[in-house]
Amino acid sequence: MPYRTIHESEIPIVAGIQAQSFRSDPARYVESYTEGGRMSWRELRLYDDDRGQPVAALTLFFRQMSLNGGELEAGLVGSVGVPPEHRRRGFGRQMMQGLLKELHTRKTPVSLLFPFSVAWYRSLGYGLANFSWHIEQPMRLLPDFPERLHVRRATMDDEAAIRTCHERARLDPANNGWLTRTEAEWTKRAFKPENERALFEADGQVEGYLLYRLDWDAVEVIEWVATSERAWRGLLAFISAQGEQARQLKANLPQQSPVLWTLREPYDRTEEVVDFIFRRGALLVNGFMLRVVHLQEALRQRRYPADVVADLVLQIEDNQLPANSQPLRLAVENGRATVTAAADQHNKHEVLKGTSVARAIRTDMATFSELYAGVLTARQARVAGRLDGDDDACRSLTAVLAAAPFHMWPPDWF
Structure with missing residues (x-):
């Protein structure tokens, strides 16, 4: 081979x-x-x-x-x-x-990578899994919160608590795309000597932490983990308190982060106008790519919204892995899926033809991988000419694959 x-x-x-x-x-x-x-x-x-x-x-x-x-x-x-x-x-x-x-x-079930070319990896069935906000904002725009008083510097004795906090946050449905870590990844990447650590602790419980770098130019966020709203506010206020030294906050943040909605102004007035009266608040940057590799396992093992009931026939054209091109019946109820073959490979078109149009979805694997990651809706894919399915099918598939935006903090980049 x-x-x-x-x-x-x-x-x-x-x-x-x-x-x-x-x-x-x-x-x-x-x-x-x-x-x-x-x-x-x-x-x-x-x-x-x-x-x-x-x-x-x-x-x-x-x-x-x-x-x-x-x-x-x-x-x-x-x-x-x-x-x-x-x-x-x-x-x-x-x-x-x-x-x-x-x-x-x-x-x-799935494969992840960081692409040198999105188009090249799309041709192999990978799709974009996320977009992130890259922000560089003056520290003077950041707010203060009283929860800051619960933030302290972390020591080596806190490493176990930090790991526990990370694992608790990783399995929160709001945090998708987070990876398990090996001992080497904790010690040589997250806990690198140049990464400073702050801890939010209240009522005897570590509810969040910050890995960051501080110099005279900026506070650079390496990882920002919070398992409670008060911890998130406390860590943001801790960052704001560094404004006496640093001029700027630099961070790559998940799309759902509320940071931009906490700023006194959503932009730096010293920045040039981009158009009309609009100034740049943040850059929307693409992140990693995801590919559904084993379609049946990816559908079976996924957790689904508990309130969604759906019955769909999926025909996903996969020019790299023909086994994935077999039409599948996907039935979702109570947060779980039942996946069965919808037809024999030789008469798949006849079966799809006889299936209610409202339940039939056809697309390619790169598009389906983006749907699977929740970064693309079925209707968006259809408008872009990348998917076939009527309104009911599109609504149903989008509801089935609903997920909070994926994100990956720098210690997990690979």
């Missing part, structure tokens, strides 16, 4: 490919694979050309991803590297096709 796992002796080969691809130092990659870093060499993959020579590499590791208060296993794809001399020969695409087959065989 051209796409394969590696032997331990091939670590330098992978490190060399990654270093050439991303203009970095091979020693840095070797250290990350062998010195107790985020992943081990067993999570590396190589792609060989027709002569059996390694020409491309990637990393594949697995975490549990939060969704609607539950969890799904996600295959995380990172460092998809093809050296300059091997580009535009199809090696990267063929390597990704091998990866998708590996994930489908092990019935992994």
Whole structure:
């Protein structure tokens, strides 16, 4: 198989490919694979050309991803590297096709990655999973709240409480796309020496924390976790209190964050007008991508809104994994789904033709992956020419796949 796992002796080969691809130092990659870093060499993959020579590499590791208060296993794809001399020969695409087959065989529901090109990964069935607000606002616009008095500096003794708080927040239905963390991810990424920590503690309970960096220019938010509204306000007020030193707040925030609605003005008056009287309050930036890999498992394992009852036939065209193209019957009730084959592959068109139009949805896998992430509604997809289904079917599918916006804090970026 051209796409394969590696032997331990091939670590330098992978490190060399990654270093050439991303203009970095091979020693840095070797250290990350062998010195107790985020992943081990067993999570590396190589792609060989027709002569059996390694020409491309990637990393594949697995975490549990939060969704609607539950969890799904996600295959995380990172460092998809093809050296300059091997580009535009199809090696990267063929390597990704091998990866998708590996994930489908092990019935992994979804895969995540951060794209170098959204269009390229869409052609492989990935879809955008989220947009985030990137804000850079003057500290003078931030409010104060009395809950600030419950915020203190965290010490090493608080690390266990921080981890517990993170896990509690991760499984809140309002926080989708959060990943489980290994010991290395906590110690070498979240708890890096340059990340300062503040803790919200009230009534003997840690209800939130902030990982941040502070200098004379800005407070940069690394992670902002709150399990109560008062904790969220207290941590925002703590940030505001740094205005005597820092000029600006910098943060990548989930779309549902109330920060922009707490500012005294939603923009900096010193900024130029963008249009008419409008100034920039924040930048809307794209985030990571998600792909539904094993369609039946992704539908079965997902949690659904408890008040939604639906019965749909889905025909999802997947040009990479044909098994996903079989029409499926999706029945949802009491927050759970029943998934069955809607037809034999050979007469799928006849079955869909005989199905009530109100229940039939047709789309491609990249579009369905965006629907699955809740970042796109069925009607939006239909208007964009990416989905077929009538009004009732679109309303039903959008209700079934309703989810709070996905977000991922910097310690989980990969």
